[in-house]
Amino acid sequence: MLGMCRGRRKFLLASLGLLFIPALTWLYLSVGSFQVKPLALSSLELQSVSQLGEGGDRQALERRVRAMEEENRALRRELSQPSHRLSGSGNRRNHSRNHSEEGTGDSEGQRVGANASDCIHQPVVDKCETIHVAIVCAGYNASRDVVTLVKSVLFHRRNPLYFHFITDSIAQQILSSLFHTWMVPAVRVDFYDADELKSEVSWIPNKHYSGIYGLMKLVLTKALPSDLQRVIVLDTDITFATDIAELWAVFHKFKGQQVLGLVENQSDWYLGNLWKNHRPWPALGRGFNTGVILLLLDRLRKLRWEQMWRLTAERELMGMLSTSLADQDIFNAVIKQNPFLVHQLPCFWNVQLSDHTRSEKCYKDVSDLKVIHWNSPKKLRVKNKHVEFFRNLYLTFLEYDGNLLRRELFGCLSEADHNSENAPDVGGTAVSALRSGL
Structure with missing residues (x-):
């Protein structure tokens, strides 16, 4: 029994030996065919390797390589820091140069934004x-009323003005003398004989206190020069609290067939x-108030405005x-039939101080006021919770010396626009034109 076990162990060892020898042979051949490529080292690392020699300690070599890598990182950090400082100082020098040349410390983007904002807010x-x-x-x-109106307009204005007055002989004499006395630069005045226009509207019965002259705004397309394209029409009981150029700019907002600019009746x-x-x-x-009108003549x-309003008036x-x-x-009545004709103006362009008015809804502060309209027969005696303020504004211009309005408009010629002079005969004779400065 013992002999049989010994025989089996010998057989097993012999078998393992036979299997182990081919495995060693295959492993030897595989290792012999595998080539290890050396790592590319820097010049400093090669120098270190040569100093250590081929038989140097492997661990010492690894420590040296790690030390060199740390030194390289530190060197790169040191080299990068002066570069940032240099570029930063260069930017500061450029910024300082831009500041001295442009007169501003803002960046280019900010300057562009400011310019864009200026373009948006440039006056039309x-x-x-x-x-x-x-x-x-x-x-x-x-x-008397129109003198106060003209003073308020001239006080705030920044543009040349051309006044077209439809007057009777009394008003023409008064206003001619007044403008000749004031001698205000860049102001031109033309007069049109109202008596020659009476026949155009005398057939219309009118209960209003303005009488027949209260109907003459209907015939301005015929009375004013044929080459005059647009005009601001004002009642005599108006007081301006801002530059009239702001109102003139509203013409640019007209669209389509809009030809009348009006404020809603208050x-x-x-x-x-x-x-x-x-x-x-x-x-x-509520209708519209005609104390302030923008007309695209x-x-x-x-x-055919003349035919349009005549047919409407006859029918009504x-x-x-x-x-x-x-x-x-x-x-x-015309607008009721043709609502597309009107461009509604903000109500502060005609703050109406009439009886039963709702004008206080047009303003919250003094800066909101543009035009004040005393459209009540009571005029300054009208009942309004802010009437004292409005009355003081009116009295300021009533007592204002017109000679103080004699100031030049820098950069503009003293003569008004020659393209809109009166024709010699405009549905009624244009009476002698009075030019300020003559």
């Missing part, structure tokens, strides 16, 4: 563009609920018999 009206203003004025009372007159059996002329909503003429007078608010009733 050119510095020397002539602004045309038309006013109907007749009699002594209207002449009373309930056209709603017909002020008293029992109150029957006003037809109007769009060239487009109105193309639309068959039932209404007369106008209560003069030209305003007819303007509103």
